[in-house]
Amino acid sequence: MSYWRYWQLNGAPFSSDSVQPLFRGASVEEALARIEFLVSNRRNLGALVGPSGVGKSSLLRHCAACPPVSPEVPTLQMLRTSILGMSGGELLVDLATRLTGSRKVPVPATAWNVLCDYFQAASREGVQTVLLIDDTESSTTAAEADLSRLLSMAFPLTVIFAVESQLVSAVSRSLFERTELQIELPGWEQTQTADFLRWSFLRQGRSEPVFTAGAIERLQELSQGLPRRIVQLADLSLVAGAVSQTDLVDTDCVDQVAWELPKSLAA
Structure with a gap:
């Protein structure tokens, strides 16, 4: 099963396709x-x-x-x-x-x-x-x-x-x-990161939260508000959560993928 199907999404929420719409935070x-x-x-x-x-x-x-x-x-x-x-x-x-x-x-x-x-x-x-x-x-x-x-x-x-x-x-x-x-064009505040995640999942048919509040806070901390890092960490966290069959992506999922990334990307 594709990881996005596990989360009851219609497709990959963070596609790298250049024709993806722009998140207008x-x-x-x-x-x-x-x-x-x-x-x-x-x-x-x-x-x-x-x-x-x-x-x-x-x-x-x-x-x-x-x-x-x-x-x-x-x-x-x-x-x-x-x-x-x-x-x-x-x-x-x-x-x-x-x-x-x-x-x-x-x-x-x-x-x-x-x-x-x-x-x-x-x-x-x-x-x-x-x-x-x-x-x-x-x-x-x-x-x-x-x-x-x-x-x-x-x-x-x-x-x-x-x-x-x-x-x-x-x-x-x-x-x-x-x-x-x-x-x-500065990095995002945490509220903008949360809005981006909500927008991404709504576009793929899910209105319920996927990340816990703590996980979003950890994403913000690790990414320093940079969208490219947010997308990378969030996408891999979805995979980790699907593999471990969690109900929501939590702080442990985010920390797990951050630990496995090169330190220049995870911090």
């Missing part, structure tokens, strides 16, 4: 509101800052799939990319190729001309492009220079770049100086 709602402000006011640049595992990539995926269309900006072109390891010119080529839907643009010089033509047409038609960039802390100096070049132009372009809070110093100071709004 208080911190996520605040971040989404700030992104919507930047887009609806056609602002140039925003920085999404948070610790590793807090859900920055999930938030960007959600924005790309559900554009924040408003009366002020009724037509949006949303693009999401990772700048991880990009060399000089790659960002321009990727952006030009995807915006125009053409075959891969061969060289950065051609890509720049294509982008200039595209944004001129977009400006006439009232189209705002939103570029969502992940892994900015891992970008090369050359790729960051390409981004700065884009931002220096009067293009109808809003850029939201995500950066790990512990690695903010890896991003150039000039990029942060251009930033018009910083979007903080």
Whole structure:
């Protein structure tokens, strides 16, 4: 029997499928509101800052799939990319190729001309492009220079770049100086963790509690409120509870799986 069937669920509650809906807790709602402000006011640049595992990539995926269309900006072109390891010119080529839907643009010089033509047409038609960039802390100096070049132009372009809070110093100071709004994405409080677990189980057809209050408190303590760790610990705790045939996932289940995980993940 699958562990989720033991808990009378319709499916795995913490699927890694990227098309899973976003849990819109208080911190996520605040971040989404700030992104919507930047887009609806056609602002140039925003920085999404948070610790590793807090859900920055999930938030960007959600924005790309559900554009924040408003009366002020009724037509949006949303693009999401990772700048991880990009060399000089790659960002321009990727952006030009995807915006125009053409075959891969061969060289950065051609890509720049294509982008200039595209944004001129977009400006006439009232189209705002939103570029969502992940892994900015891992970008090369050359790729960051390409981004700065884009931002220096009067293009109808809003850029939201995500950066790990512990690695903010890896991003150039000039990029942060251009930033018009910083979007903080902190770890969750315990109430938000409890709401997330309740939401996850309701989506799979169970309204009764699965975790005891003590188990939720222990999850919060071990995960430090980071969603990635919460999901990992909660999922494995469900497995442990099903194996031991408990009525509810308790503190012992959580401690058991935490002990078996690498200490960097369990603490």
